[in-house]
Amino acid sequence: xxxxxxxxxxSPQRTFPHPDLEELHESVNSRLSVIEPDYTGIPQNxxxxxxxxxxxxxxxxxxxxxxxxxxxxxSSVTSPPSIDGIIIGTxxxxxxxxxxxxxxxxxxEEGMLAPGVFVQSTPNTIAAQISLLSRNRGYNxxxxxxxxxxxxxxxxxxxxxxxxxxxxxxxxxxxxIGAFNYNIDYLDGWYKKEALSSKRLYEDNSAGSxxxxxxxxxxxxxxxxNALARVRALATLHSKDPAAVRDQLRHFIDTRLQAxxxxxxxxxxxxxxxxxxxxFLSCEDILDRDIPIARFKHMxxxxxxxxxxxxxxxxxxxxxxxIPPHIIKRMPxxxxxxxxxxxxxxxxxxxxxxxxxKGAQHSFIWITGTHALTTRPDR
Amino acid sequence: xxxxxxxxxLKKQIIAFLNLTSVKxxxxxDDQPLFGEGEGLGLDSIDSLELIVLLNREFGIVxxxxxxxxxxxxxxxxxxxxxxxxxxx
Numbered sequence: 396x397x398x399x400x401x402x403x404x405x406s407p408q409r410t411f412p413h414p415d416l417e418e419l420h421e422s423v424n425s426r427l428s429v430i431e432p433d434y435t436g437i438p439q440n441x442x443x444x445x446x447x448x449x450x451x452x453x454x455x456x457x458x459x460x461x462x463x464x465x466x467x468x469x470s471s472v473t474s475p476p477s478i479d480g481i482i483i484g485t486x487x488x489x490x491x492x493x494x495x496x497x498x499x500x501x502x503x504e505e506g507m508l509a510p511g512v513f514v515q516s517t518p519n520t521i522a523a524q525i526s527l528l529s530r531n532r533g534y535n536x537x538x539x540x541x542x543x544x545x546x547x548x549x550x551x552x553x554x555x556x557x558x559x560x561x562x563x564x565x566x567x568x569x570x571x572i573g574a575f576n577y578n579i580d581y582l583d584g585w586y587k588k589e590a591l592s593s594k595r596l597y598e599d600n601s602a603g604s605x606x607x608x609x610x611x612x613x614x615x616x617x618x619x620x621n622a623l624a625r626v627r628a629l630a631t632l633h634s635k636d637p638a639a640v641r642d643q644l645r646h647f648i649d650t651r652l653q654a655x656x657x658x659x660x661x662x663x664x665x666x667x668x669x670x671x672x673x674x675f676l677s678c679e680d681i682l683d684r685d686i687p688i689a690r691f692k693h694m695x696x697x698x699x700x701x702x703x704x705x706x707x708x709x710x711x712x713x714x715x716x717x718i719p720p721h722i723i724k725r726m727p728x729x730x731x732x733x734x735x736x737x738x739x740x741x742x743x744x745x746x747x748x749x750x751x752x753k754g755a756q757h758s759f760i761w762i763t764g765t766h767a768l769t770t771r772p773d774r
Numbered sequence: 775x776x777x778x779x780x781x782x783x784l785k786k787q788i789i790a791f792l793n794l795t796s797v798k799x800x801x802x803x804d805d806q807p808l809f810g811e812g813e814g815l816g817l818d819s820i821d822s823l824e825l826i827v828l829l830n831r832e833f834g835i836v837x838x839x840x841x842x843x844x845x846x847x848x849x850x851x852x853x854x855x856x857x858x859x860x861x862x863x
Contacts, residue, residue: 440816503831507830507831509824509827510820510824510827511824
């Protein structure tokens with residue numbers, strides 16, 4: 396589909412600018428909020444008007460628009476890229492500004508309204524701000540398909556890459572924990588009723604997950620030379636039936652993997668919500684027992700474009716050639732279901748990501764790298 | 775009339791309204807240009823619209839003539855002078 400040449404990620408973990416996933420940062424008040432950088436290089440006048448989703452989206456995009464730092468482990472390009480298009484997936488960007496603007500209308504009886512929140516009150520604010528700050532006049536689109544927003548952005552980028560060889564595209568998935576969307580989802584039962592540390596996310600047998608947020612950006616094109624990773628296939632599905640999702644996964648594996656190829660790591664979007672667990676378990680059931688399983692929602696929390704974090708994590712795992720012990724759910728060759736692979740190693744090129752948003756929107760993304768991946772002993 | 779309390783209040787309003795998180799009221803000089811880099815506070819055209827809204831909401835002042843706005847939104851002193859003469863609340 397396309398090749399990934401550079402990635403950045405602003406998340407609740409130490410992922411920006413230099414990833415360090417050994418130490419797990421846990422949730423505060425049942426929220427995994429991003430660790431914001433100092434946004435060096437972004438004009439202060441623009442920065443102070445931005446909501447958090449816009450800040451982290453623009454902040455993560457900025458390094459991809461400039462020459463990568465020497466020795467950076469997550470970039471392969473050696474010259475400043477020319478960006479031919481900006482494609483962002485987001486479910487809720489601009490929501491906070493929309494609410495503020497509507498509140499102004501009520502508070503001030505439709506009188507004189509401040510323009511700042513209005514001009515940034517739509518989801519395409521992130522892509523627009525990246526474009527304005529980088530003076531990019533190319534293709535500029537935002538996909539807002541809730542839990543499949545990033546997947547649709549990825550599909551858009553893949554089609555553009557196919558149609559336009561040698562063009563570079565900036566692809567991203569961004570969402571924030573906003574007061575409005577957090578409260579709505581909390582009242583709707585999508586977050587834990589009782590405070591829970593993200594370190595215990597998978598141990599708690601109750602409904603709901605932990606709120607999360609993040610921005611993962613990718614420089615993509617059709618060139619395999621020096622690519623960090625390749626997105627081989629993408630499939631999306633709307634269903635509330637775990638059996639239908641399992642069948643889709645089986646079809647995905649049967650039709651996309653070629654003879655001799657196998658999944659080396661299954662990256663699961665399991666999120667601690669016991670209502671969604673049947674989706675993940677039914678998918679794991681059809682995998683060969685020698686396929687390791689890892690999870691990522693204890694790192695980024697639950698949010699509509701968390702699959703972008705998963706793609707970033709897959710790229711990072713393939714580049715760093717190591718798996719942090721805290722993400723491992725199952726390792727091959729173990730008879731103990733709780734074995735987290737303290738001493739195991741595994742060679743890995745193919746990572747299959749399965750993510751589910753609210754048990755209704757599902758996606759499978761297959762990422763291939765060029766390096767062998769091994770786990771390190773737990774410290 | 776003592777203008778110091780009004781100047782202090784206006785500076786706090788500007789900081790809050792424009793989200794100038796790294797600026798304190800004492801950082802803004804009464805005669806410091808609001809717009810432009812260097813010696814100025816660095817505000818821009820979107821900020822000028824926000825300041826017009828601020829004057830309307832806080833002091834009941836309506837500025838409709840852009841030329842008038844350019845004379846008012848120069849620095850804290852010019853804004854306070856105009857507020858004292860035209861405020862309705």
